[in-house]
Amino acid sequence: METYSQTFLESQKNMGRLLISCPDKPGIVAAISKFLYQFGANIVESNQYSTNPEGGSFFVRIVFECPDLKMKETELEEQFQPIADQFSMQWRFTFGYEVKKTAIFVSKELHCLRELLWEWQSGDLLTDLALVISNHEDCREIVESLNIPFYYIPASKENRVEVEKKQLQLLKEYNIDLIILARYMQILTPEFVEVHPNRIINIHHSFLPAFVGARPYERAYKRGVKLIGATSHYVTNDLDEGPIIEQDIMRVDHRANIEELKKIGRSIERSVLARAVNWHLEDRIIVHENKTIVF
Template sequence: MNQTEKGILLVSCPDTEGIVAAVSTFLFSNGANIVHSDQHSTDPVQGHFFMRIEFSHPNLLEKLPELEAAFAETASPFSMQWSITATSKKPRVAIFATKEDHCLQELIWRWQLGELHAEIALVISNHNHFRELAESAGIPFYHVPVTKDTKAEATAAHFSILEENRIDTVILARYMQIIPEQLIQRYQNEIINIHHSFLPAFIGGNPYQQAFDRGVKIIGATAHYVNEQLDEGPIIEQDITRITHRYNVTDLKRHGKDIERIVLYRAVKWHLEKRVIVHGNKTIVFQ
């Protein structure tokens, strides 16, 4: 008996005539029904075209390899970068954290409410602080200490844990360690970080102190993909809140935590729902 399943098709390619017609025809010809479609072009003359389509299809997960092989022929003449995802298969997520718990708490809470389309497979920390928090939610916890002299060993341990648990996406929920290049390359555009600043302002460490010293009137947070340049990966989501001259650094941190947790949650949610396309060092976010 056929079971209708939902799928998501993402397309990124040079803009030209006939893209929408070709994609729509392919889906119709292969038994899919378009439920929702969104698209964006950067420039009608020499720009780039982006599309996100939600569709239904009988037994999609079973037929996905066949559908992907067939779509490759449609995609080739347009030089498309594309992916087809069956939403019945939830991505497996690993969360890295250090000592601040607000972002980790938010993600676990949203996951327990069913608001994150994922399976949180594990929590990793360079401290033991969050073992009880993770395990009380039924999430395996891994303690991997990181020091200046043990970074290579820690990286090897991270690789082993992530591979053994078939992790698709890594979330840095205020994980205060530099991610090694090998891990970034392995999980290209699949590592999401929350930076406690409205990037590109106050890159690096202690941004709240930097903001206080500068006398800013707003503070913010930025969720972005991690690349080889510190705090310079493609931005997914940002938000801000106003502050006054009466706020000290502690006040800034307290208000900033509220922004950090919701900005990271939004970015993770959109990523898991395949609403984000990375183009160069920018993102297209279909909401």
Template sequence: MGLRETVPPAQGQAPRSQVTLDHLLRPLAMKNTAVLLISCPDQKGLVAAIADFLLRHDANILHADQHQDAERKLFLMRVEWDLADFRLDLSAFETAFRPVADKFAMNWRLALSAQRPRMAVFVSKYDHCLADLLYRHQAGELHCDIPLIISNHEDTHWLAEAYRIPFQHMPVHKDSKREVERDQLALLRHHHVDFIVLARYMQVLSPEFIHHYPNRIINIHHSFLPAFHGARPYHRAYERGVKLIGATSHYVTEVLDDGPIIEQDVVRISHRDQLEDLIQKGADLEKIVLSRAVRWHIDNRVLVYANKTVVFD
């Protein structure tokens, strides 16, 4: 995994390869901010009430973004502020904010940038999405901890070892699926996992399993949903002669490939592309789309409503 040094360094100087590697893997500067995510019926005075509440406690607002769904008459907002001079103890935030929330019938959630969510990764045989996530995590792009990788195959064990992350091989058979999911849930609880990423995990999760992590299981589907949902989408796209293929990252629900979409992207193909070309081009899209969705989830930029999402800037 490391770079091989070929030129001896000068006395007292770090090897060139190590300097380069340290630069690449240096974590991003730690933020100390709070994020408030809100959804409620749209009405006058919402932004003013939220801003006034934060101002009264000396909050320095760094980012604020909002969206109005006119059809549903719904207001959605994300506001982030610096905690350096914030005068309200966060343990008392719920009590202090409750009058504002009750007045406007808000659904809301507070998150802290300093808290690192714990992410478990599920994978089968394909390793491209897992490899991309692990590299980005080590490079400091994904502000989370990865306590566990679970797979129904041994193929990616070497990759987990390379990044020194515990790997659990849990084969899934038709008659043992319920028992395996029970053991998986026990492992997730033991490791205090906050959310799950399916990095090309080729198993359908049961409704009972999904119930434990609502809007906290992120999947990558190798198609531009809702087109070609289910299995073998590249084969069906090739047979159909499409000119664009895509990838979709979404939250998992009980309905297969029908959960709220977080991110999508496409790439153009032509009649010259064979099935293998579609699979290769699609794999490049999959890892990019999945990493974006995971990063936005970690950064508390995604708000789910009506089986779709708002992804705030």
């Protein structure tokens, strides 16, 4: 399902993005910008960051415009390869007209799903929302009313392998680029995570690393914290330990009971997850040593 207009896609038809990580060395920017200039591409936006001038790492995100880009994709990547080799780059080009395909996983708490659906309906989430998978039936109606395919796959500790097999098949079938765990209360196996490196975004309902694991609001209540938070991160095999993409908090006071903490928390979770997903879709995130650079 797509909500963005053909006009928008048309406006993106010559827009490309280039993301690079590599060891820092003199001449990288000169080499890249000379290449793009000679290829006929005009740099529209550019952000660069180095961890340390000497012996450090170099990261850049460049947005460019290039006439007839769609027809030159292969040519662009082929001609860039020698520069990438010269500087030992990890790199990727993405193209404004190639919209990423997304799957949302959800359980019974629907506020994050609703926020994503809403942003997507408003045209603010630039993705092809291909399917929703849930271990409950609660959201079928709302999902199907938007003509998005919904798959009910009951899940438990016992049938994890079988469940993931079905899920992986669907993800492959729909050609999914990004998986969003919008309060999906099941743990994924290392096998599942491994095939989607930095392509699964989770929302954890606390300010990590405070309250790692289950029932964070209950524990926040018990500890008497004065701020409630949420964290969106890429999923790795270490529970709640993946690279943090975005965090936010809200102020609470002694009057808030657990139910109210949860209610306030839902509002933070919604916006924190939506921001992280947006940044991923706009290719703003580079992962480096379990941390994120967000341009």
